[in-house]
Amino acid sequence: MGYDAKFRIWRGDTDAGELKDYTVVANDGEVVLDILHRLQATQTPDLAVRWNCKAGKCGSCSAEVNGRPKLLCMTRMSTFTEDEVITVTPMRTFPVIRDLVTDVSFNYAKAREIQSFTPPEGLKPGEYRMKQVDVARSQEFRKCIECFLCQNTCHVVRDHEENKEVFAGPRYLMRIAELDMHPLDVAERPDTAQSEHGLGLCNITKCCSDVCPENIKITDNALIPMKERVVDRKYDPLVWLGNKLFRR
Numbered sequence: 001m002g003y004d005a006k007f008r009i010w011r012g013d014t015d016a017g018e019l020k021d022y023t024v025v026a027n028d029g030e031v032v033l034d035i036l037h038r039l040q041a042t043q044t045p046d047l048a049v050r051w052n053c054k055a056g057k058c059g060s061c062s063a064e065v066n067g068r069p070k071l072l073c074m075t076r077m078s079t080f081t082e083d084e085v086i087t088v089t090p091m092r093t094f095p096v097i098r099d100l101v102t103d104v105s106f107n108y109a110k111a112r113e114i115q116s117f118t119p120p121e122g123l124k125p126g127e128y129r130m131k132q133v134d135v136a137r138s139q140e141f142r143k144c145i146e147c148f149l150c151q152n153t154c155h156v157v158r159d160h161e162e163n164k165e166v167f168a169g170p171r172y173l174m175r176i177a178e179l180d181m182h183p184l185d186v187a188e189r190p191d192t193a194q195s196e197h198g199l200g201l202c203n204i205t206k207c208c209s210d211v212c213p214e215n216i217k218i219t220d221n222a223l224i225p226m227k228e229r230v231v232d233r234k235y236d237p238l239v240w241l242g243n244k245l246f247r248r
């Protein structure tokens, strides 16, 4: 059975915007993205919303629903009451382009700052051998669909534009941790995560893990282990002695 759903949607562009109210039919089994598509088809053909797969796998349709970071295509209408006003706004951490579409290029810039996989010199293709247990350890992180909901949620940048320069964000700190766990990677990862990518700014609030649609345990399985490695290296007496001797 259909009913008249009430929506409040942020409309605007880089200069200004406002919340506008709409009433639109919702049917059984629909998700928020279905309603936005119906709005485009019937009332607001110029409503901008980014999407691609409508299956929770491309990471394109990220926005905020009632103030909570969500994939629009995975947010079921059945999770709201029929008389509830559902507010849809763009991700707050990134600059708005138009309506619900934000400029997420910050994330691509951060990705480019990370040193790529670095195998030992002279290792030829075909000589790369890993045990299944090593593969399994970082496999969880490969589920990332790059929706950037974790990046949008982390308070280090959500309320502090000035931190964007020095903080890679949970998605890319997780990428560094993934490379660090790779048995064939020889780059120095934990110390550069700390000194160049802002690992120290993370105070393990775990909000990133809470919003991840792939349920990746970003904080517990990537960020905390990397923080522990930084501390281990700092207080390991042999590492300390080595630093003293070779820094001169």
Ligand code: SF4
Binding pocket: 143, 144, 145, 146, 147, 148, 149, 150, 151, 171, 208, 211, 212, 213, 214, 215, 216, 218
């Ligand atoms: Fe999205 Fe999770 Fe990847 Fe973050 S780690 S970008 S929340 S899928």
Ligand code: F3S
Binding pocket: 153, 154, 155, 156, 169, 170, 201, 202, 203, 204, 205, 206, 207, 208, 209, 219, 223
């Ligand atoms: Fe931010 Fe996640 Fe750390 S939300 S503070 S990166 S635990």
Ligand code: FES
Binding pocket: 051, 052, 053, 054, 055, 056, 057, 058, 059, 060, 061, 062, 071, 072, 073, 074
């Ligand atoms: Fe692909 Fe929502 S449209 S994740």
